[in-house]
Amino acid sequence: MNIKRRVGVHTSIAGGLNLSLERARELGCNTMQIFSHNPRGWEIKRKGAEEIRVFTEIRRQYDISPIFIHTSYLVNLASGKPSLAERSMDMVVHELDIADSIGAEYVVLHTGSASGEDPGIARKRAIACLSDIARKWEWQAGLLLENTAGERGDITSRIEEIAELIEKVPGKLIAGYVLILVMPFQLAMISEMMTAFSCYLMILSNVSAVKR
Secondary structure: OOOOOOOEEEOOOOOOHHHHHHHHHHOOOOEEEEEOOOOOOOOOOOOOHHHHHHHHHHHHHHOOOOEEEEOOOOOOOOOOOHHHHHHHHHHHHHHHHHHHHHOOOEEEEOOOEOOOOOHHHHHHHHHHHHHHHHHHOOOOOEEEEEOOOOOOOEOOOOHHHHHHHHHHOOOOOEEEEEOOOOOOOOOOOHHHHHHHHHHHHHHHHOOOOOOO
16 A cells, blocks of 8 residues: 655744745755734734735645644633633634635644643643534534643643543634644653653553544
8 A cells, every 4th residue: 555654843833824835845855834913912814815816826726734723822622711712712713714715624732731730631621612602613624633742731731631621612613633742841851751652552542542
């Protein structure tokens, strides 16, 4: 069976969506991740029809797939502040809408932080927010939950915590997860990282919550 490996990088959309593809191509990549807007701001501008057309055509020519959109760093679905949780849900919906409009297959999400509260309670708030989003619409793009560094307040730094969200959010909103191994073990030596990676593989083998 001929399997084509996909190697990618996060590229900038500065100057236009199509330039993110050019940058990926120059680096020899055939998949990529982008921010759809300034990740440290709430403002999102819709992409124009011509910009989307050019992006779609260049992507087809370069065979860059899949494409991932990383959500804003401001999103906090675990927040105990209703206004921030609502704004965060709106942001995730906008990102999914943009993903569908440009044909991106996945949207990558950090669910948020407990901000000094009990992580278990905060995780339940994130589940409620994601469940509300799941009931709003069914997007073509899938949502991927990304693990965090394990700092104080993180609610999805462990595989079991991500699995809890995947299990309890209804529908097909969540397509899976993104596992970053560098962050949880960034202070470890290479040999220790390999041991940690083996442990993660053991955990993964016992987690069967991914829906698709």
